[in-house]
Amino acid sequence: MDGLTEGLTPAVQRAPGGWQIATVSSIRTETPTVKSFRLDVPMWMQHLPGQHYDVRLTAPDGYRAQRSYSIASSPLDEGSIELTIDRLADGEVSPYFHDVVVEGDQVEVRGPFASYFVWHGEEPVLLVGGGSGVVPLMAMLRHRRRTMPDLPMRLVYSVRTASDVIYADELGDDAVVTYTREPPDGWGGHTGRIDAGLIEAAGIEGHATAFVCGSNGFVESAGALLLGIGFAPERVRTERFGPTGF
C-alpha cells in the first residue's frame, strides 16, 4: 500500500493451540530474581525463536491472572518449552512461579503465539538485550547454535551487575556483555550503556537484522543507536516490557 508496508514481512501464520495443562519438569535458578522453568507441554507445537506463551493461573475462588512469557528454548526441544521468568516484586504471576511452583506442579499454558519478533533464519543477526530482555534472544542464539553454528549472530547483552547475568554459563564467543552499574572484580571488558563502540565490537556488519528486547527505555535508546549507525528501520525489530511510568 503506497510502499507503507514495505519491510513488514508477516511471521509464519499459525493459529495458537488452546489452553492446556503443562507440567513443570525442572527449575533452574539463573540469578537471585530470575528462574527458568522447563514445562512439558502435551499438545506441543514447534515455535519460532522469539515467540511467547500465555500462562494462566486460577485461584480456588475462580479469580484468574494471565501473563505472557517469552520462550527461551530452541524449537528443537520437542515436547517441552523453557520459560525464563523475572520475579517482579509487585507482580501477581511471577512471584507465584518463584515462591510457590515446584517440580511436578501443573500450570495452564497456551501458545505459541504468532509474532513479528521472530527469527526466520535471516543473517547476519545482531541481538541486543537488556536485563531479562535477553530471554527471547537466547531462544534465537540456542537455535542457531544447534542448527547453523556458523551463521553470523552475535548477542550484545546489557546487565547491571555480575549477579544479574542470566544464562551466565552459556555466554560464549558469540556474546558481548556490558555492565552498567557494577562489573565483576577484575573485569576488563565493557562497562556502561550500549554504544556504537560496543556494537562494533560485536563484529556484525553490513545489512544485519537486529532484534532488540528490554525495558522501554532500553529499547528506545538502543533502537535509536542502531538507526544512528546505519541499521535500516525495517530490519530493527523490537520487543518491550514494563510500564513507562507516566
Added chain:
Amino acid sequence: MGGFISRGFQRRRQVPEELADRIPPGQYLEQGFPVLTAGPTPNVDTGAWRFRIDGMVDRPQEWTWGEFNALPQDTIPCDIHCVTKWSKLGTSFGGVSLDTLLDGVGTRGDHTMAMSYGGYTTNVALADLTGGKAWVVTEHEGDPLPREHGGPARLLVPHLYFWKSAKWVAGLRVMDHDEPGFWESNGYHNRGDPWKEERYWTD
C-alpha cells in the same frame, strides 16, 4: 479447561470494587502506560505530516497538521485495554472524531485499513469508527502525544484492543471488503473486542 485450580495461587492484587467491572476478562490494572511497538519509534515531523482518507470514497480528503488542528477538538475520557493483558483506566486523550473527519467524504464501503508512518496497518470496520467511538488524537492527558505512544497522532478506538489504535497514523483507506492488517495477519483476532476476549485467531 474448566475446573483447573493452580495449586497455592491466590489473588494478590485487589482491584477497587468500583473499578472491577471496568476490567475485561484476562486483563489486569496497570497504572503506567506500557509501550508496545514492533519496530523502532518513527520520527514523524509535523511539518511533513498529513492525514488522508481515501479508497472507496466520493471525495478523498487530506489534512496538514495546521488544518487538522483547526478542526473541532474533543476531549475523550476512556479506559484502554492492551491484548498483552494490561488495562489502563480513567485516562484521556484529545483529538478529532472520525465522525468529523468522515463528514463529507462519502464512504462507499463498510471496511477500513488504518495505515501508519513506519508501515503499520490495522483493519477496522467502519461501524467501529463512527457514532462517537473513534478519534485521531494528538494529546494525552492534556499534553502532546509522546512519540513513543504514537505522536504526533494516533488512532484511538478505545472499545477495541489497543493494537487497533494505530500509532503514527497516516491515513485511513475505505474498502468494500475486509482485509487483515499487520497483527491480524500475525495471529491476532480480526476485530479484537476485549469484553469478548477476542485476542487471537481462534478466540
